[in-house]
Amino acid sequence: MTHLLPKNKVQTTIQRAFSSLVFGNDPAALTHFRGRWSPWLFNTPLHVVHQQAEQVYTFVLTDAETQQELYGFFHLFVQNQQGVSPLRASFGSFEVAEVVSHADFSVWLNSIESFAVSQGIKSLSIRHYPSCYHPARSSFIKRGLVRHGFQLSQSSINHYISVTSQPFETALHASERRRLRKCLQADFRFEEWVSPSAEQVYQFIAHNRQRLGYSLSFREEQLRLWLTVFPEIFRVFCVKNGEEIASLGLTVRVGKNVLYHFCPADNLAYRQYSPSVLLTKGLYEFSQQEGVTILDLGISVDAAGQPKTSLARFKRNLGAQECEKWQFERKIGISTKV
Structure with missing residues (x-):
């Protein structure tokens, strides 16, 4: 049942009064507030609903006076007394407006933790x-x-890859330029797979992963749901030799300025051509047209989840830069503040 749980008012050190609200199984409560930014896809109410949690709490930081402005929010999914963010997505975490200070954030975290303790949640x-x-x-x-x-x-x-007005080839390593030329000379073409078949896309990716010794983090049913519910967000692009797919990429428009190349897969019969270089070029140029400034290539790990240096090197050769992706853990009730 959807319900509004008790509020904790927060007085900040910047002469601004905030209230911390929490909603049970009602991520759409976010739409009741005036937001100053667009949430990342995985934190939108629609995506949160389709993560299919038994219990999700949505924490909202709003102004104490009118409770209409959105200054921060956080979705916490609960399973077996464990709180996680996200449940079934690439990331979750907090989204916080720039006017929120560290003191504000700290008090908000206190209220969230206090609520988690009251619900018997043992870790975050x-x-x-x-x-x-x-x-x-x-x-x-x-x-x-x-x-x-x-x-x-x-x-x-x-x-x-930072998407600019410069051509994709500008930052491309010489070895990848040669592979790109090889693909173009072979008349391979980049195109979007319009109205893709979830079954065929999944089978192509799964076959590639199986041959490389990887497992897939999602099921065919999930892919079908993504392509059906979010057709303009989850899109499939290919490099083809005639009608045969040489390389395929499942992409996610995570935000206005971010395109996540979520699940690249090659037909290993074309390995000598490295068609993923042409695929990346196509995604880069698509990003230029769409106003995307970040083409996210993700982390580089092997089947055991350990860093894979050869994949990281390949991404650098494509002109990619590095940033960090973090995961945080906390046992409830253990005081370790610094």
């Missing part, structure tokens, strides 16, 4: 978005969580 686990998405806010949130007693349980290197 938060996976943050790549720091390149919003470097200043990422540093702010990281510092606030660590000061509050969260442990930085994982820090992964994430690669991304």
Whole structure:
């Protein structure tokens, strides 16, 4: 049942009064407030609903006077007395307006933790978005969580390409330029797969992953849901040789300025051509047309989740830069503030 739980009013040190509200199983409560920014896709009410949690709490930081302005929010999914953010997505974490100070954030964290304790939640686990998405806010949130007693349980290197007015080839390593020329000379073409078949896309990716010894983090049913519910957000692009797919990429428009190349996969019969270079070029040029400034290539790990240096090197050769992607953990009731 959807319900509004008791409020905790917060008085800040910047002469601004905030209220902390919490909503049970009602992520759409966010739409009742005037937001100063657009949430990342994985934190939107529609995506939160489709993460299919048994219990999710949405914490809102709003003004105490009118309770109409949105200054921060956080979705906490609960399973087996464990609180996680996200449940089924690449990231969750906090989104906080720039007017919120560290003192404000700290008091808000106190109210969230107090509520979690009252619900019998024993731990909190938060996976943050790549720091390149919003470097200043990422540093702010990281510092606030660590000061509050969260442990930085994982820090992964994430690669991304800054999309500018310059051609894709400008930052491309010489070895990848040769591979790109080879693809173009073979008349491979880049195109979007319009109205893609979830079954065919999934089978292509799963076959590639199986041959490389990887497992997939999602099921075919999930892919079908993404393509059906978010057709303009989850899109599939291909490099083709005639009608045969040489390389495929599942992309996610995470935000207005961010395109996440979520799940690249190659037809290994074309490995000598490295068609993923042409795929990346196509995504870069698509991003230029769409006003995207960050083409997120994700982290580089092997089947065991360990850093994969060859994949990281390939992304650098594509012109990618590095940022960090963090995961934070905290046991409830243990005081480790610094």
